[in-house]
Amino acid sequence: MEAYGKRIDAKTVWDVVRKSDGRSGEDIRLCTCFGAVEDENGRSIAQELANISGKKVKAATRFFFIRQDGSYYVGSDFWHSDGRMELFEPKGKT
Numbered sequence: 001m002e003a004y005g006k007r008i009d010a011k012t013v014w015d016v017v018r019k020s021d022g023r024s025g026e027d028i029r030l031c032t033c034f035g036a037v038e039d040e041n042g043r044s045i046a047q048e049l050a051n052i053s054g055k056k057v058k059a060a061t062r063f064f065f066i067r068q069d070g071s072y073y074v075g076s077d078f079w080h081s082d083g084r085m086e087l088f089e090p091k092g093k094t
Helices: 010-019 045-053
Strands: 028-030 057-060 063-066 072-075 085-088
Touching (some): 010 045, 028 045, 045 057
């Protein structure tokens, strides 16, 4: 995953989530584009985050869009909701 042109790994994401004021103990919804998609090494940030955190992680298979009302959809573009949120279960520490 990248932010501001820099690669961010699952450990960094988990550190931010743990220190946030969010609800502890809950599963994680990774609100980022292509979080469920494997990289060139066959790894997805969603699976790595599930492994590190020990929590279930839901992540987008395509672009992740948030509407003004706070609802969201996953799709190939603004007009198509043809993606999905995929669930990743922890498989142990990475």
